[in-house]
Amino acid sequence: MASHGDRGIKAKPMRLSTVLNRPANRGAPTPLARPNIAPRLSKISRKSSAMGRGPLKADPRPLKDAEFMRIQQELVTQFLEARGDIHGLGPRALSGPSGKEFKVIVSALQRALDPRPRNVQAKVEDQVPTLLRRLRYPFQVSKSALTAVGAPHSWPPILGSVSWLVTCINYIETVVADRSLAGGAGSEVGPDVIKATSFEHLTRSYKAFIAMEDDKQEEIDEKMFAGFRQENALVAERIEAKKREREELSDRVAQLKTEQSPLSCAQQELDLVKRDQQKFETLIQAQQDQQKQLKQRVAERESDLAFKKRELSATQQEIENLRAQVAAQNISIDDVNKMMNERKKLEQMRANAAAHRANMEKEAYQLEMMVEEDLDKLQAQVHEYNVAAQHLKLIPQTAKRAGGRQLEINIDRTAHSSSELCPIDIKGFVIPALQELKEVYTIKWRSTGTHKLGLQEQHDSLCERLAEQKETHKEAEQRINKLEDDLQGIKDAIDEDARLAGKKIEGMKMAVERLKNHGEASVAQAAEEAKAAKAAYEEVARDCEAKEDRLTAAFNNMLDLLRESYQHVGVTIREVRDQIRLSWKEQGQPASNAMLVAPGTPLCTPLRSHAA
Known part of the structure; x- marks a missing residue:
C-alpha cells in the first residue's frame, strides 16, 4: 500500500491555478472520479495521537459485546451499500463471513482507499495485516485469525479492524478531502495549489530561458506576484470578515452572559408555579375540610329540621283537635x-x-x-x-x-x-411511656454520677501521685544542680592545676635555657638539673593524667546517674499524664495540654547537650 501511496503522490491530477483560473498541467491525464486517498490516510494516521506509535497489547473496546458488534455491522453495511459493493454478500455475511465474502469486503475497502486497478492477486491473510500495519492500526491482527475469519473467536477483532478502516475512510471523504477546510470557504489555496502555481511559474521561466526570451521573465514574475497579491487580498478580506464575525459572536456571547438565561427564568417561573400549586393545594385541603364540616352541620340541621317538622305536625294536629274540642264545647x-x-x-x-x-x-x-x-x-x-x-x-x-x-x-x-x-391516650399511654423513660434515664444518671465520683477519686489520687512525682522531680533537679555546681568546681580546680603546672613548666623551660647559656664547667650540673626537671615534669604530668582520669570517670558516673534519674522521672510523669488523660476522657472533659506538660521538661535539652 505504501507503493500505491507513492504512485498516488507522483500522479498529477488536474489542478486549477488560483492565479490564472486554468489547468496547471495541460498534458496530464484526466483523473479518476475518486482520487487516491491512501497517502492522506497514512499522513492522518501518522499525525493521530490517539492511535499511538505501535500496536497495543490489548484492545480496550468491547469487541465481543453483542450491541457493539451490531453497531459495527451496521456501519460496515452502510459503507458497502453506499458504494454498491453489497452484492455477493449473504444476509449474515457480517456476523461470520466466509473467506470469499471477506475477500469481497477487503476488495471494497481497497477500492475506497486507492481506486486504481491492480494486477497483483495476493492472499487476503497477507494483504490485511500489511494494510493495517501501514495505516498504523494500533492493534495486532494475526494471520491465523484471518485464515479462519468466520470463526466466533476470530471474527470480533477482525470486525473491529474493518470498522476502524471504514471510520477512517468516512472521515477522509467528509473532512480531509474537502479543500475548503484547507483554504477557507470558496478558496482553492492549499499546499498542492501552491506547488502547482510554483511549478507553472518554473515551467514558463524555463521555456523563456530556452527560447532566450529573458525580457519576458519580468512579465512572468509579475503575473505570479499579481496572483499572490490577489490571493493575499482575498485572504485579508476573509480575515477581516472572520474578525468581524468573531467580534459579533463575542458581543453575542457577552450579551448572553449578562442576560438571564431562559432556563433560569423558566426555573423561577416553575418555582413560582410550584409555590402557587402548594398554596392552592393547602387552600383546597382547607376548603375540603370546611366543606366536610359544613356538610356535617347541614346534616345535623336537616335532622333538627325533620324533628321540628314532626313536632310542628304533632302540634298542628293537637291544635286541630283542641279547636274541634272547643267547637264542640x-x-x-x-x-x-x-x-x-x-x-x-x-x-x-x-x-x-x-x-x-x-x-x-x-x-x-x-x-x-x-x-x-x-x-x-x-x-x-x-x-x-x-x-x-x-x-x-x-x-x-x-x-x-x-x-x-x-x-x-x-x-x-x-x-x-x-x-x-x-x-x-395520654393517661394510659403517653404518661406511662414518659415515666418509663424518666426512670431509665434516672438510673443512667445515678450510675453516671457514681462513675463520676469514682473517676473524681481516681483523678484526686492521680493528682496526689503527680504532686509526689513533682516533688521527686524537684529533688532530682536540685541534685542535678548540686552535681553541676560540683562539676563546675572540679573543672575550675583542674583548670587551676593545669595553669600552675603550665607556669611550673614555663619556669623549668626558662631554667633549662639559662643552663644552656652556662659554660662547659656547669654542663654536668645543668644536665643533672635538667634530668631532675624532666623527672619533676613527668611526675606532674602523671599526676595531672591520673586526676583527669578520675574526674572523667566521676563525671561519666554522674552523667549515668543523672540520665537514669531523668528517664525514671520522665517515664513516671508520662504514666501519670496518660492516666489523667484517660480519666478526663472517661469523664467527657477535654484534656488541657498545658496542664499535662511534664515539669522540668526544659531541662532535658541543656542536660543532653552538656552530656554530649
Whole structure:
C-alpha cells in the first residue's frame, strides 16, 4: 500500500491555478472520479495521537459485546451499500463471513482507499495485516485469525479492524478531502495549489530561458506576484470578515452572559408555579375540610329540621283537635274568664322561658369562650410538649428515643366530644411511656454520677501521685544542680592545676635555657638539673593524667546517674499524664495540654547537650 501511496503522490491530477483560473498541467491525464486517498490516510494516521506509535497489547473496546458488534455491522453495511459493493454478500455475511465474502469486503475497502486497478492477486491473510500495519492500526491482527475469519473467536477483532478502516475512510471523504477546510470557504489555496502555481511559474521561466526570451521573465514574475497579491487580498478580506464575525459572536456571547438565561427564568417561573400549586393545594385541603364540616352541620340541621317538622305536625294536629274540642264545647263566661287567666299564665310562663333561654344562651356563649381560651392554652402546652419531645428525640415515631412508639400529641379543635379531642391516650399511654423513660434515664444518671465520683477519686489520687512525682522531680533537679555546681568546681580546680603546672613548666623551660647559656664547667650540673626537671615534669604530668582520669570517670558516673534519674522521672510523669488523660476522657472533659506538660521538661535539652 505504501507503493500505491507513492504512485498516488507522483500522479498529477488536474489542478486549477488560483492565479490564472486554468489547468496547471495541460498534458496530464484526466483523473479518476475518486482520487487516491491512501497517502492522506497514512499522513492522518501518522499525525493521530490517539492511535499511538505501535500496536497495543490489548484492545480496550468491547469487541465481543453483542450491541457493539451490531453497531459495527451496521456501519460496515452502510459503507458497502453506499458504494454498491453489497452484492455477493449473504444476509449474515457480517456476523461470520466466509473467506470469499471477506475477500469481497477487503476488495471494497481497497477500492475506497486507492481506486486504481491492480494486477497483483495476493492472499487476503497477507494483504490485511500489511494494510493495517501501514495505516498504523494500533492493534495486532494475526494471520491465523484471518485464515479462519468466520470463526466466533476470530471474527470480533477482525470486525473491529474493518470498522476502524471504514471510520477512517468516512472521515477522509467528509473532512480531509474537502479543500475548503484547507483554504477557507470558496478558496482553492492549499499546499498542492501552491506547488502547482510554483511549478507553472518554473515551467514558463524555463521555456523563456530556452527560447532566450529573458525580457519576458519580468512579465512572468509579475503575473505570479499579481496572483499572490490577489490571493493575499482575498485572504485579508476573509480575515477581516472572520474578525468581524468573531467580534459579533463575542458581543453575542457577552450579551448572553449578562442576560438571564431562559432556563433560569423558566426555573423561577416553575418555582413560582410550584409555590402557587402548594398554596392552592393547602387552600383546597382547607376548603375540603370546611366543606366536610359544613356538610356535617347541614346534616345535623336537616335532622333538627325533620324533628321540628314532626313536632310542628304533632302540634298542628293537637291544635286541630283542641279547636274541634272547643267547637264542640258550650262556652260560658266563667270558662272564658278561666281561659283568659290560663292564657295570661301561659304568656307569663312563655316570657319567663324566653328570659331563661336568653340567660342560657348568654351562659352558653360565655362557656364557649372559656372553652376556646382553655383550648388555646391546651394547644400552647401541647406545642411546648411537642417541641420539647422533638428536642429530646421522642418524636416522630422513628426518632432515636421513641422506640417505635407514637408519643406526639395533636389537638382536634373541631371535635364534638372530649374523647375525640385527642386521638392518643395520654393517661394510659403517653404518661406511662414518659415515666418509663424518666426512670431509665434516672438510673443512667445515678450510675453516671457514681462513675463520676469514682473517676473524681481516681483523678484526686492521680493528682496526689503527680504532686509526689513533682516533688521527686524537684529533688532530682536540685541534685542535678548540686552535681553541676560540683562539676563546675572540679573543672575550675583542674583548670587551676593545669595553669600552675603550665607556669611550673614555663619556669623549668626558662631554667633549662639559662643552663644552656652556662659554660662547659656547669654542663654536668645543668644536665643533672635538667634530668631532675624532666623527672619533676613527668611526675606532674602523671599526676595531672591520673586526676583527669578520675574526674572523667566521676563525671561519666554522674552523667549515668543523672540520665537514669531523668528517664525514671520522665517515664513516671508520662504514666501519670496518660492516666489523667484517660480519666478526663472517661469523664467527657477535654484534656488541657498545658496542664499535662511534664515539669522540668526544659531541662532535658541543656542536660543532653552538656552530656554530649
